[in-house]
Amino acid sequence: MSRPIVPPPVIGIAFGAAMLFVQRGLPQFQLDVPGGRIAAIIVAVIGLSIEVAAVGHFFRRKTTINPLALDKTQHLVVEGLYRVTRNPMYLGMAILLTGWALWLGNPINIAFVALFVVVLTELQIKPEERALEAKFGESYRDYCQRVRRWV
Secondary structure, X not given: OOOOOOOHHHHHHHHHHHHHHHHHHOHHHOXXXXXXXXXXXXXXXXXXXXXXXHHHHHHHHOOOOOOOOHHHOOOOOOOHHHHOOOOHHHHHHHHHHHHHHHHHOOOOHHHHHHHHHHHHHHHHHHHHHHHHHHHHXXXXXXXXXXXXXXX
């Protein structure tokens, strides 16, 4: 069974850096949308707020937020944002990257957000799901039936 080996924030930063590279390397695709920077800030704040709130749920339940140490997970967190999405921290990262894409103004970067979702799902979320199912069994399977992976 594969285990995640790269912290998700590192993956997010790598995608953000790739987006900056595209913005600088392909300036001919740059769009100057009126209000684009304001929209970017609003979207980024929403993403960051979701991440902070999601982490807060883990701290309140006194369980680890480290997705590379799933064996240290003490509790299945299913309240708050976790009633809407099983992965609000990752959803917050995707929204934050969307804000970054808007800030950079290169429409090609939206593809990086979609790719981030695919990569995180395959390399991080699916291994986490297997580990959580092994640890929490039927209660985790019931939770997965009630709540979607992303939204």
